[in-house]
Amino acid sequence: MTYEIRPAAVEDLPGARSVMLDTLYRDLGYGYNPRWHEDVIDPEAVYLRSPRHALFVAALGDEIVATTGVRAVAPVSPPHPSWLVARYPVDRTAQLFRVYVRADHRRRGLARRLVGEAVRFVAGVGGYEVLYLHTDARVEGAEAFWGSVAKQVCDARDGDVERFQTVHYEIPF
Template sequence: MSRHQAPYQVRHALSDDLPGARSLILDTLYREFGYGYVPRWHADVIDLAGAYLDHPRHALVVAVLDGEVVGTTAVNSAGPAHPPHPRHLAERYPSGPTAQLLRVYVRAEHRRHGLARRMVQLARAFVAEEGGYDRIYLHTNTDVPGAEPFWRALAEEVFDARPSGEHGPWVSTVHFEIPLPPRAAPASSAPPRPCTAGWPRRAPRSA
């Protein structure tokens, strides 16, 4: 029997979640990716509140069990930068109309519970509701166990950068696009919606 008795919560992050989210992200960068914190790639990790909670077009989604953050997923409005990514990707996914999905991490002992998929679903819903995005882009390190099949089940490959070694020999990068979900109909024409008081579009920051 699993030792995890309470249900997992998947929701937008609160201020109180940020230390746990930062710890999870840094643990992933150091222990699983092997290259650790790189300022030019991971500046958002130092100021998660400024990068996500305080930015109206960005979001940080967390999976929580018994008060512990065990999963993260983020959305920002920056497309892939050139360099290190190919110029054609930077042109195809410009900053502003592109929602980039990143920091999709789940602690190893909490995997196989569908948490990554649930977090991505909530992130996609945020992108659709925000209204200013026209596509969802991401790239992944396929050396991480399970990463490549997970994204191939949800997204369409747009470029396999492994032959080019764009991030160096220690990162195997593949770029993907996820279909943008349809935006909800305006309230005037949409049928009545069930009460969702417990699941706001974005959770308020705690005091």
């Protein structure tokens, strides 16, 4: 199988939205939350209309099978420690979002390739000092993957396995 990794175009957005929503509902189990997922409903406005934002997709033929987004927004949701929010000023911080791969396309290097595209984009935009991200440690393989491409800056797990088990990372420039 040959996957194409590329910046998302308008015609890719329905497939990208499908990957995102399926991940939120099926893989993460908490579904769509309008406070945290506005980019999923209108990815064109969020990712394609700002020169400092981007959405990348992995396509297998006409099917979008993976996504990764970059935005300049403060890391505030789900609620994060205030010192962490202060560490990443929005004017100098890019945040990585929606690194999602459909289950039947995992373990093929797609997330790593998409993150590589995001890093190249952020480096090329200029003005960013760091690429920030957080993950839910309950997601299988998340810690191992992020530990291989980023530096952990905060483990905010609280021991309540029913709640978010958030771990924060950064990729400095």
